[in-house]
Amino acid sequence: MYIYLMLIISIVITLWAQILISSRYSKYSKVFNKRDISGCEVAQEILKRNGLEHVYVVETKGYLTDHYDPGANVVRLSSAVFHGKTISSAAIAAHEVGHAIQHKEGNFFIKLRKFIFPVVSICSKFGYIAIIIGLIFGSLDLFYIGIIMLFAILFFQLITLPVEFDASKRAMVNLEKYSILEKSERKGASKVLVAAALTYVAGLVTTLLEIARLLLMVANNRD
Helix, strand or coil: CHHHHHHHHHHHHHHHHHHHHHHHHHHHHECCCCCCCCCCHHHHHHHHHHHCCEEEEEEEEECCCEECCCCCCEEEEEEHHHCEEEHHHHHHHHHHHHHHHHHHHHHHHHHHHHHHHHHHHHHHHHHHHHHHHHHHCHHHHHHHHHHHHHHHHHHHHHHHHHHHHHHHHHHHHHHHHHHCHHHHHHHHHHHHHHHHHHHHHHHHHHHHHHHHHHHHHHHHHHH
């Protein structure tokens, strides 16, 4: 019963987080900012103000595919954010620039995440494979190796949280400091960023519940 309950909770949390970000992003994508400034222009202005003129802002395909690429020194904004002159576009663009500022300042969690990423990448590819093979062939050793890999993913998600929350905090500071959004508009921007951050929290909780579910399932089978 508890195993199925954990699975249901994981699904509900994931769906709730996705619905929340989609609804808030959609809502404030229909509200134009009073400066009539696009996401691209927001990103460029904040980069310039922070001495990051060498970081370029480019358009990328997809829905909410916005990210900062430290290897290429590029802020990639989805088409809707890149061209959009809305509160959502301004908030997301400012958030991604927040990551560029973190890299410039040598943020500890950014460095740690970069350091462990190669290991986590391997774990994300082979963790569940090890667990499934272990369950099929009754190999507890292989199963627990897979669980350890999931814990590595969980740790990566855990250190991602301060990175994302800090980038959102920097976004709000910059939007206010450089008068990009007015006070009445910043409330909407904050709601978009909080919803985006909660998707990472949901991912962390879902992974934790999945680990607990798998361990409980094996414990029940052994009994």
